[in-house]
Amino acid sequence: MSLLIDIHCHLDHPLFEGKLDETIKNAEKAGLKVVLTAGINPETNRKTLEIAEKYDIVKAALGIYPVQTLQKEIETGSYPLKPNIFDIDEEIEFMRKNKNKISAIGECGLDYSQNEDPKKQKDLFLKQISLAEKTKKPIIVHSRKAEADCVDILETSKSKKIIMHCFSGKKSLVKKIDDNGWFMTLPTNIVRSHQFQFIAEYLPITQLFCETDSPYLSPFKDKRNEPSFVIEAYKKLAEIKKMELKEVVNNVWMNWQRVF
Numbered sequence: 001m002s003l004l005i006d007i008h009c010h011l012d013h014p015l016f017e018g019k020l021d022e023t024i025k026n027a028e029k030a031g032l033k034v035v036l037t038a039g040i041n042p043e044t045n046r047k048t049l050e051i052a053e054k055y056d057i058v059k060a061a062l063g064i065y066p067v068q069t070l071q072k073e074i075e076t077g078s079y080p081l082k083p084n085i086f087d088i089d090e091e092i093e094f095m096r097k098n099k100n101k102i103s104a105i106g107e108c109g110l111d112y113s114q115n116e117d118p119k120k121q122k123d124l125f126l127k128q129i130s131l132a133e134k135t136k137k138p139i140i141v142h143s144r145k146a147e148a149d150c151v152d153i154l155e156t157s158k159s160k161k162i163i164m165h166c167f168s169g170k171k172s173l174v175k176k177i178d179d180n181g182w183f184m185t186l187p188t189n190i191v192r193s194h195q196f197q198f199i200a201e202y203l204p205i206t207q208l209f210c211e212t213d214s215p216y217l218s219p220f221k222d223k224r225n226e227p228s229f230v231i232e233a234y235k236k237l238a239e240i241k242k243m244e245l246k247e248v249v250n251n252v253w254m255n256w257q258r259v260f
């Protein structure tokens with residue numbers, strides 16, 4: 001396989017520190033042609049650009065993660081999101097200025113799990129939707145406990161280049177996403193997750209991507225995730241669609257070429 005894509009991961013994560021050369025080498029050996037790494041705030045957006053500049057197969061997505069407007073520390077595994085006081089409009093401007101260096105806007109979206117003001121989050125999300133429209137970039141969307149609002153807001157967008165990452169909303173919302181012609185990603189933990197197995201079955205192959213969300217969502221219980229493991233999501237997708245692995249890989253590659 002040589003046209004694999006990891007459509008979403010976080011190579012700037014501290015767990016990859018000092019191990020990036022090896023991680024990228026593994027990805028190349030596994031046949032990855034594209035690794036799309038996403039920033040979530042000013043600090044990680046800058047790191048993301050640096051990493052994308054350094055490695056040929058790595059492409060950058062810049063974004064402001066919804067809970068970044070929350071002024072308290074949130075522990076998410078080993079990636080504490082520190083209270084991050086910054087000017088949102090300045091950061092959006094930074095993203096716009098770097099539009100020629102990036103492949104997508106995101107990770108952005110809505111997340112109501114931390115009890116943050118939904119109004120504030122929606123404003124932030126709308127600014128990034130508008131930036132994606134203006135720059136004609138696809139948008140990588142995160143939603144947690146806010147799936148219905150997320151779909152509603154996105155339906156106001158003129159863009160069809162919408163990629164719902166790790167979507168865990170209800171079946172009726174998956175149906176809406178399908179009807180709208182948007183894309184969904186299948187993360188590597190699809191090997192255990194019935195939700196993602198359902199999405200793999202429900203959506204046509206022309207609307208699917210695979211991702212690792214590494215270092216999270218490993219397909220292997222005792223191993224930190226990395227882009228080379230994206231093959232596990234492809235394999236599961238091939239099994240569910242009853243297609244040859246090669247055919248699945250080619251189809252997803254065509255999706256990439258259509259959207260990016």
Ligand SMILES: [Zn+2]
Pocket residue numbers: 008009010038107213
């Ligand atoms: Zn992510």
